[in-house]
Amino acid sequence: MTKKKKRKRQKRLLQKRAQRESKRRRVQPRTSAASPFRVPAPLRSAGIPDERTLMAGLMEIDTLGDEPEFADFTLGEEVVDIVGEMIAESGKDIQRLEEAGQDEEIDHKISKARMSAMGKAITPAVKADIRRRLDQLSRRLQREGQSQRASGLAAISQILDFPPFPWVLFGPVRDAFDDAVREFINSLLIHTAVADAAGVPLAELTPERAVEVLADPAVRQRLEALYEQDEAFREMLDRQSDQARKGLMEDLFNGDLTLGLFTVEELVLLNALIYHQRQLKESRRELSDEEASASETAQIAQQAFQILNTPERRQRWRTRIAQLEAKSEELSGPMQAALLLFRTALTEPIEDSVLMPLLVTAYLGEARLQIERVESDPALREEMEKTLGQMLERLEHDEPPLA
Secondary structure: OOHHHHHHHHHHHHHHHHHHHHHHHHHOOOOOOOOOOOOOHHHHHOOOOOHHHHHHHHOOHHHHHHOHHHOOOOOOOHHHHHHHHHHHHHHHHHHHHHHHOOHHHHHHHHHHHHHHHHHHHOOHHHHHHHHHHHHHHHHHHHHOOOHHHHHHHHHHHHOOOOOOOOHHHOHHHHHHHHHHHHHHHHHHHHHHHHHHHHOOOHHHOOHHHHHHHHOOHHHHHHHHHHHHHOHHHHHHHHHHHHHHHHHHHHHHHHOOOOOOOOOHHHHHHHHHHHHHHHHHHHHOOOOOOHHHHHHHHHHHHHHHHHHHOOHHHHHHHHHHHHHHHOOHHHOOHHHHHHHHHHHHHOOOOOOHHHHHHHHHHHHHHHHHHHHHHHOOOHHHHHHHHHHHHHHHHHHHOOOOOOO
């Protein structure tokens, strides 16, 4: 047999052997390790989604924070303690590894600690909230005709209880956790700066002690000097202040924080002015589009707050704030912060650009609560209707609307 024929014969034998092996593998059951998200056949028949649907959902979870259903997602108050424990437990190990120059070990340590803490942050309440948001998103996508995305996210909702669920890949959870870490570190830096300026140990700087030391002009002067000299501290403090102010303004607007600055009559004023303007337009048979109406409403709101912003009322607001601050031990942190904002804004000389946004937001929040109370308080409804009628009568006679 020539070498050429021999090579051809060996090639045919190898091909036949490969075909037999391939056939044998197709017949034999698979023994390789299953994917952590592979769904067993009995569960698939019971309605649990298959791997393809799950994978489609997993491809979505990184960017779920862009969806309106997850716009206000948080991990709750418990995450602060979890982050604190994570930093305290891993801090010494990281310092030791830094001294040894083991950078890769540091990255591994941080990643492991982060994943562990993130898992602890997924409490039953948080998981239920995530499932609710996923279900809302899935229903919306289904209504919009995006059935494939809807099915994928519905599938994710069903496997949240699986132990290996990759929370670190779940965009809203990861972002909320990272925000909590940043907030904790920034808060720690601020508290450390206050403790250093006051000359007290950080462990002794309770919220009550912090209020006490910040009332000391010498401490405030040291902090102001640090603010001017340290650019990183200044930027971090500005960010924290902006975030805190934004949160307080949202709470005031939604009525979650209420200072009780306005009377029933004052809270009716804006509606009276708007209603009077509509009456005038109807009498002149004028029609306007939505854009013009919105502009007119803004002008009326400005008029209302010009009426309210008098020296007498500012003094009444100062008195009200002082009364609330006298009960500081009973007040929440956000309420104390809101009172500080108003007290500062009402300190002479008053800047309208600072005071007016606070007043407008507080007014709208209190008006919202008053409207909600009307539903269950007939006496309040009667008082508001009577007050509105009196105001409209005064306005018709070109008299000041408030008594």
